[in-house]
Amino acid sequence: MPGEVTPLESASRRARRLAREEVIGAIVEAGRRQLATEGAAALSLRAVARELGMVSSAVYRYVASRDELLTLLIVRAYDSLGEAAEKAEARVARDDLSGRFATIAHAVRRWALRNPHEYALIFGSPVPGYAAPTTTIGPAARVPVLLVAVLTELTADRVSQGQARRVVPDEAVDLAVRRALAPVRAAVPEHVPDELFLRGLMAWTYLLGAISAELFGHRHNVIAESPGARDAFHTAEMARIAAFVGIR
Amino acid sequence: MPGEVTPLESASRRARRLAREEVIGAIVEAGRRQLATEGAAALSLRAVARELGMVSSAVYRYVASRDELLTLLIVRAYDSLGEAAEKAEARVARDDLSGRFATIAHAVRRWALRNPHEYALIFGSPVPGYAAPTTTIGPAARVPVLLVAVLTELTADRVSQGQARRVVPDEAVDLAVRRALAPVRAAVPEHVPDELFLRGLMAWTYLLGAISAELFGHRHNVIAESPGARDAFHTAEMARIAAFVGIR
DNA sequence: TGTACATCAGTGAACGCGCGTTCACTGATGTAC
DNA sequence: TGTACATCAGTGAACGCGCGTTCACTGATGTAC
Numbered sequence: 134m135p136g137e138v139t140p141l142e143s144a145s146r147r148a149r150r151l152a153r154e155e156v157i158g159a160i161v162e163a164g165r166r167q168l169a170t171e172g173a174a175a176l177s178l179r180a181v182a183r184e185l186g187m188v189s190s191a192v193y194r195y196v197a198s199r200d201e202l203l204t205l206l207i208v209r210a211y212d213s214l215g216e217a218a219e220k221a222e223a224r225v226a227r228d229d230l231s232g233r234f235a236t237i238a239h240a241v242r243r244w245a246l247r248n249p250h251e252y253a254l255i256f257g258s259p260v261p262g263y264a265a266p267t268t269t270i271g272p273a274a275r276v277p278v279l280l281v282a283v284l285t286e287l288t289a290d291r292v293s294q295g296q297a298r299r300v301v302p303d304e305a306v307d308l309a310v311r312r313a314l315a316p317v318r319a320a321v322p323e324h325v326p327d328e329l330f331l332r333g334l335m336a337w338t339y340l341l342g343a344i345s346a347e348l349f350g351h352r353h354n355v356i357a358e359s360p361g362a363r364d365a366f367h368t369a370e371m372a373r374i375a376a377f378v379g380i381r
Numbered sequence: 382m383p384g385e386v387t388p389l390e391s392a393s394r395r396a397r398r399l400a401r402e403e404v405i406g407a408i409v410e411a412g413r414r415q416l417a418t419e420g421a422a423a424l425s426l427r428a429v430a431r432e433l434g435m436v437s438s439a440v441y442r443y444v445a446s447r448d449e450l451l452t453l454l455i456v457r458a459y460d461s462l463g464e465a466a467e468k469a470e471a472r473v474a475r476d477d478l479s480g481r482f483a484t485i486a487h488a489v490r491r492w493a494l495r496n497p498h499e500y501a502l503i504f505g506s507p508v509p510g511y512a513a514p515t516t517t518i519g520p521a522a523r524v525p526v527l528l529v530a531v532l533t534e535l536t537a538d539r540v541s542q543g544q545a546r547r548v549v550p551d552e553a554v555d556l557a558v559r560r561a562l563a564p565v566r567a568a569v570p571e572h573v574p575d576e577l578f579l580r581g582l583m584a585w586t587y588l589l590g591a592i593s594a595e596l597f598g599h600r601h602n603v604i605a606e607s608p609g610a611r612d613a614f615h616t617a618e619m620a621r622i623a624a625f626v627g628i629r
Numbered sequence: 630t631g632t633a634c635a636t637c638a639g640t641g642a643a644c645g646c647g648c649g650t651t652c653a654c655t656g657a658t659g660t661a662c
Numbered sequence: 663t664g665t666a667c668a669t670c671a672g673t674g675a676a677c678g679c680g681c682g683t684t685c686a687c688t689g690a691t692g693t694a695c
Binding site: 171172173174175253256257258259260261265270306307309310312313314315316317331332334335338339340341342343345346349350351354355356357361362363365366369370373374377 | 419420421422423501504505506507508509513518554555557558560561562563564565579580582583586587588589590591593594597598599602603604605609610611613614617618621622625
Binding site for chain 2: 680681682683684685691692693
């Protein structure tokens with residue numbers, strides 16, 4: 134009846150709910166493992182069911198469709214990446230802004246190298262016919278939020294020392310470009326100059342470009358294959374990007 | 382018999398060969414159209430056959446397997462991109478190096494926006510289970526070759542004016558990084574400084590990162606969706622990258 | 630000019646496969662009286 | 663404490679689909695003598 138108080142959950146209902154959540158967790162885990170070995174295109178509910186020893190139709194008790202499983206996996210991937218970056222960044226001294234930036238970049242790359250198919254799922258070519266629901270927006274923003282924090286503090290820092298004009302790039306940003314950035318500008322403190330924000334966004338673009346190039350094979354025959362060489366190159370490229378943004 | 386001279390091709394054999402090449406062309410075109418509407422994962426020999434009004438087994442007279450068709454499509458995509466960039470770049474005055482750079486970047490992006498699935502095929506997540514044969518290396522290098530030419534002339538230019546040290550970035554490049562770049566360094570004239578070459582490579586990485594971000598939807602809610610806004614942003618970001626490389 | 634043979638594009642049926650999703654069902658467990 | 667009913671996880675068969683690839687074949691065309 135409308136207006137009625139929802140009754141307290143009984144102990145057994147609660148137990149059922151917990152069991153249910155556990156099974157959903159197992160399904161997502163199985164999907165993740167499938168992703169890791171076969172890639173997103175090969176992901177199938179039937180294979181997930183097989184891995185869990187269920188009959189394929191049983192999975193539908195927990196997940197409405199293949200697309201819904203895909204969404205769960207995407208959210209999980211963003212969260213896993215976000216957590217990795219946040220944890221790494223939290224260990225750096227707060228006033229070491231360039232250390233924080235380098236650590237975020239490094240953590241993102243390390244996560245990508247360890248979870249290449251999950252990386253491809255969220256940053257590779259879109260899965261045809263799949264449209265991400267809004268549920269993914271929050272988790273997707275976790276790393277960008279860390280970067281914006283660095284930019285914000287970078288500016289606060291410089292401003293308080295009265296040297297903003299010299300250290301932070303401060304070219305004029307076209308009106309057209311300022312308009313292009315309008316959607317996201319609201320999420321960034323006003324005292325961060327347009328040019329700095331633009332460059333921060335470019336740094337994020339660069340980081341994903343570099344990782345994609347490495348992971349998707351576009352650095353074959355270009356950069357030596359040994360992990361040492363790749364690490365060295367990554368450190369060098371990100372150092373230059375940090376300087377480009379004005380993070381010191 | 383070994384040692385025998387291969388006989389001249391008869392007129393009819395020639396006719397057959399030409400017809401054959403035409404059909405292969407039609408198959409590749411059909412594959413391309415399928416790619417454009419469905420994406421690489423959905424590409425199938427059966428669908429190609431259907432589109433051409435052939436029975437599916439007939440396609441095997443021309444193409445050994447699905448993977449071989451994929452290779453043909455990849456080569457075609459690289460060539461189409463390379464040609465677009467070369468043609469656009471050729472129209473710019475030779476001594477306008479920054480114009481050449483901006484034009485290459487712009488041509489690559491325009492090609493990508495017009496051929497999003499072909500772009501995804503060559504620069505997106507790799508197709509699972511497919512390994513590109515060496516046939517693709519040459520076509521894949523066409524755009525990078527244009528960029529290297531700009532770097533080369535940029536250096537020659539500055540050197541001849543005796544101002545290389547000031548205009549071209551000339552930081553020290555780590556030994557480890559120089560080693561990492563060894564595979565490709567041989568393809569670049571010696572007088573191009575390591576730092577400049579490194580930055581040129583970064584510009585290419587950036588360009589693909591920016592296009593991928595735009596095409597794969599990672600600028601949703603970040604940059605305004607109108608074509609005008611996106612164009613303005615692209616111009617702005619590439620101008621900054623050109624300055625970063627030292628192209629003026 | 631005529632005939633036996635070779636070449637090869639295209640046919641049609643079949644193989645074995647995996648997929649997403651639906652549906653009527655069984656059977657265990659919990660709930661209300 | 664006992665009984666009728668509700669809930670819901672899991673079953674098993676089935677639907678209709680598309681895929682890559684193989685194979686024995688037909689029939690048109692060209693070639694050699």
